Amino acid sequence: MTPVVDRTAVPSGTADSGRPPVVVATGLSKWYGHVLGVSDIAWTVRGGIIGLLGPNGAGKSTLIKLMAGLIRPSRGQLRIHGQDPFADRDVRRRIGYAPEHESAWDELTALELVTAMAELAGVARPAAEPAAKDALAQMGMTDAMHRRVKGFSKGMRQRTKLATAIAHRPDFLLLDEPLTGVDPIARAEIVARIRELAVGGATVVVSSHVLYEIEALTSEIAVIYRGQVLAEGNVYEIRRLIDRHPHRIRIECDRPRILAAALAAAEHVARIEITDHGLLVETREPDRCYDELAATVLEHSLVVSTLSSPDNNLSAVFDYLTASARGDAP
Amino acid sequence: MSVIHDLGYQRYTGPRRAAGTRWRVIARQQVASAWQTWWRFKAALGLAVIVMCSACAILLLAGDRKSSLGRAQSFVITLQDTVLPESIIWFCRAGFVLTLTTAATVVASDRQSGAFPFYFARSVRPRDYVLGKLAGTALLAAAIVAIGPLVVSLVRLGLTESADELRGQLPIVGKAVLLGVLTTLAYTAVPLGFSALLGNRRHAVALWAAYYLIAGQSLYVLGREVWAPLAAFDLPRAIQAIAYSLFDLGFRAGRDVEIPLGVAVGALVAHIVVAFAVLAIQIRRAHTRGVGAA
Amino acid sequence: MSMTAAILTIARITLVRLRRGRALWVGGLIAALPVLFAVAIRLSGGGQSPRETLFGLMQLVLAVMPGLFVASAVGEDIEDRTIAYLWARPVPRGAVLLGKWLALAPIVTLVVLASWSLTEVVGPRGAPSPASLLGLGLGALAACAVGGGLGTIVPRHGMAVSIVYLLFFDLILGAMPVSLANLSVSHHARLIGYEETMALSGVGWLVGLGALWLVIGLRRMRKLEA
Structure with a gap:
């Protein structure tokens, strides 16, 4: 599939080895009881937009939750800007996280929700509301910002959620399936906005199992499969490395x-x-x-x-990688 | 013109479960999900087992001393005879714990989590849903409030010393079963009715707990102070009154409100009927509003 | 973000949500039950209901209300997964529990005191005594702390566990004629509010028990995951 957006302006991600690392994971594992979330992940992110790819249940959300400081690693180490995101809350000031689920505090209006989230992220109270309004406007939610979240459609919830992630201007964004349920026009706007944030210097990790969504955003990917990083880097370079096909x-x-x-x-x-x-x-x-x-x-x-x-596209690369990991490659 | 292209999809043509038995799937799922965690069912079951073991231990220790609670003129009531009717209030307490974690949340949880479409988008009728939830919850409640009294009654039989005594004591098994069935129905239908009243599970639980504890206690005191039949609307006391009546025990003067058997049964049946009605009406309403309107 | 600022922000959000939700109505309905009972007794000509009965009913209200408001507050956020919004931010984890307690415990206390005052107006005394208000008020605050602590230990069933604890454990513990009774919130609420004795030590015990349960909750919050 041909990318629909020009990628030339977006800084590259993992390949930019001159920048200090934003994320460093070493031997990172997480179990939920007997269920494996992620296993022995070694991964470094230096900036740009990185697409986290993988089928359902591969461990994408677990990895994002670990980076957001919501859960603690069972084994190994994870550092965001050199700090532990679970234990050191200061580093979470620099993180913007949009969860995968749609749940929000339905009784609040979109503006109240985003304002509160900005305040909790450290924005001073007088500045929080303007910041929230700005974030909602960027997500095309100005008209609906005084309405309660309870009455929102899936797409509107998604955009409100993204506004909570960007309102405090973080330099590291973790977006878990951010385009799910969003209509095509809004999707294009959100993609453009995420790319602007990356051009502005933010590091963005976007997870999805919809390949063309990632393809529209970046060519830097990390493929997660059965809790492990199967491949990382530029999609075309990865393709070149798959000499089996x-x-x-x-x-x-x-x-x-x-x-x-x-x-x-x-x-x-x-x-x-x-x-x-x-x-x-x-x-x-x-x-x-x-x-x-x-x-x-x-x-x-x-x-x-x-x-x-x-087959010089993400879909083919993904198919080849997961097929060889499953052991059913020709 | 519409056409279905053969893309490998085939409609399921194998045997299908009869529509009339689909409630069993819902009941089975209800029991399975309650069994999954410690807090939903096993905690209440643990309490019921403690009550049952304590009752059995008291049975063994009580001997055949005469009880002051006996009201029959023609025969003596021993302490052993009082253990089962006296223990029923404790089984009710274990049953109440179960209602807090499971029964009072059933319908409200389904509404809150948007599970109704999963049921009604299929060929599940409202009555299948109601029947399935009632049956599933009743099975769980029976394990707490019916099995225990039955075991205690069987232990009581085991303590008889002669065939004549055994024959004489046999009716207590029937009484224990009857008591268990009534208690199971009450501890199933009434909390389920509350769970259908509100769309939020914690509100439903709070309202049920307040009704059971505060309104129940208030009505019991009103029964003592104003008009005795009101006391029968305190669920555990109504069940205790039935137990006392079945086992020929008298109420403690100045402490218990004397609730006649008919009034106790009437109050219990009224509770159950009203709860059934609330449950049926609410589910039918949710169904007719359309899938997703829950 | 400082602990205080985080607590205040979370408390504010909690209050707005409470004001717009139905929990307050359900709580009001529950708190109205003892008042209705007192009115019913009075109207029926059954004389004035014994104060002990009325205070007993208030203790049942105290067993249910923390479950409805506080115990389920943290668990609800975990179950609904909205806790992710809070924990992904530089908020001290304990601020979530303290913010919710700060917003909800005074509401529960006010509702309980209003219910008791109205019950007393209709009931035998005609007006609530300061000691009964102190006992029930502090009892409500401490019971909310118990609810909050239990809500972090068993987030999914915090409400049920809180009701069962306050009803079956705390009340029974309080009725024991041994010093273990001092660990019961209802025991001290009763001593101060009903028997109107041992006010100072009772206040101390209630404050201590409330603080203990909050500390348990705060320690537990550190380990909870979204």
Whole structure:
């Protein structure tokens, strides 16, 4: 899937090794009785937007709750800006957390809720209400801010919740499934807002199991599966590392057989499939393949109408990673 | 024109549970969820076991001394004979604990958590729901307020010294069962009725506790001061009065309000009928308002 | 954020929620029961009800009200998962319990005292004695602390456990003719408010018991997870 938002302005996340780490987890484990939440996680986040990906029950919410200081690790260590988020409450001033669930204090209005949350996050009382109004406005909730949360739809609750997370201007945002139940227009607004916060210097960890939501936000991901970090980093780099699966390139051109004949001799090409309008090439060295492709096109003056990579996206990467973790990879 | 494409989905065509037995699923789920934690059922069960063991121990120690509570002219009431009717008030206390953690929260919890759509989006009728919740709660209540008295009555039989005495004591098993059934019905229907009155479980529990404790005590005192039948509206005292009557015990002069058997049974039946009505009306109302209107 | 500021903010939120919810109405209805009883006795010509009975009813009110208001307050936030909003912020964990207690305990106390005053106006004395107001008032505050402490120990069933404790354990403990009775809130509320004796030591015990239960609650809050 092609990203719908330009990512160029957003700072990279884990890859930016020059920045001091925001999150450092070492041997981090959490059990709920006999149920495993996360297991032996070693993970470092340095900034930007990081998408926390994983199927339901993978441990995304547990990891976010650990980072928010809501639960204590059963084993291992977790540091946010060098401090323990469960024990050191000062560090929580820098954290903005939007939980996964919709529950809120229904008797309060959106403005009262966000104002109270801003105050509890350390914003001085006179400044709390303007900050709350500003946060609600950013989430498109100005018209509804004097209404009680009880009457809110799922999407409005979601936006109010996000406003509580950003009202005190934290520099580390933890957003657990923030786009669930939000309509497409509001979703685009929220995505834009999260990206603005990241451009402004905030580190954002967003969890989701909906891949295109993450894809719209960032290319920096961490894949959680069965309580462990399966992969982390740039989605395209991760894709390159999955050498078990050849990289697929779809080409639509006027004379596909000529192109196929030229590529068939190459060592890195694992398979070529000729279709009605073009061909599908599977290669183990995509960069080299693209170079040779360009040379062949120029040499034979081929007319190429489409050049795409059907598995160079998050969905494919996610499928490959979880499939190999399940042990059912080919 | 509408069309269903075959995408691998197939409607379930296997055997289906008869509509008339679906309440059993709800009852089973009710018992299973109560069993899951210590506080919902096991704590009350523990209290009931303590009461039962204490009653059995007293039975063993009491011997055949004459009790001052006997009111029959033709035969002597021994201390052993008084243990079961005297212990019923303690079983009621254990039953009350169960109502606080389970029975008084049942319907209110379902409304609060939005569980009604899960029931009524299926082919579950309001009567299946009511019957299922009643049956599930009754099973739990029976384990607290009916099994104990039955065991005590059986132990009493075991202490008889001759076949004639055993034959003479046999009716106490029937009386214990009757008492257990009545108590179970009261400790099931009435708190369930309260749980259906309000949509918030802690409000429902508070109101039930206040009715049981404060209104019950008030009516009992009013019965003593003003008009005796009012005392029968204190649930545990009404059950105790039935127990006393069944076991031919007399009320303590100046301490107990003498509640006639008919009045006690009437008050208990009135409680149960009103509670059933509240439960049925509230569930039907929630159902007719539509799924999600709970 | 300082402990005081956090407590005050949480207390304010709790009060707004209480004002807009139904709990206050349910509490008012419960507190009205002894008054209705006193009125019924008076109207029926049954004479004035014994003060002991009236005070006994108030002790039952004291057993139910902390459960309704305080014991379920922390547990409700944990069960509804709204506690995440508080604990994800730089709020001392104890502030949640203290803020709720600060908002709710005075409300419970006021409702209990109003109920008792009206009951006494209708009842034998015609007006409540200062000692009875002191006994019931302090008893309500201490019972709320018991409820708060128990609510943190058994968050999901705080209300039921609080009622059962105050009804079956505290009242029975208080009736014991041994010094263990000093650990009972209802015992001291009764000594001060009904028997009108031992005011100073009773006040001390009630304050101490309330503080003890709050400390238990505060220690427990440190370990609770969302």
